Amino acid sequence: MNCPKTKLISAYLDNEMRLREKTSFEAHLQDCAQCGAALGEMRSLRAAFADADRHQAPYGFAARVMAQTEALERKKSPWFVPLFIRFAEVAVLLLVITVGILAGKVMTNGRSTVNTENIASSLSLDLFDATPPGSLGGAYLAMTEVSNEK
């Protein structure tokens, strides 16, 4: 059976636990053989890494790695490809706009003169009839006209 608390061993060894977590995990370690074994393994592994010799990287190693990385990226994408893609995007956009304008002209052809006449007549107030006497609107207008005269 796998104990889910074995994940906590690394945090325990790095001293990243709160006091309450730490004491409860230490109590768990007393009872759980799996966590105890994993803790022992992790400790010996860390000790082996701590004892290992450290080697200095050769002079200019980082600069050579970065230069090779840049060369590989340049080979992967030549400079003219992004520019070509830009031109293609602009061309498609212009084509869509032109087709839209032409389609709009074709669809509204011949109708536009009639429409302007309708719009002009609808904007004038000639459409409204006088308010019939005795109606609510007529009473309101009569009241406002009286108050305006004073």
Ligand SMILES: [Zn+2]
């Ligand atoms: Zn456990």
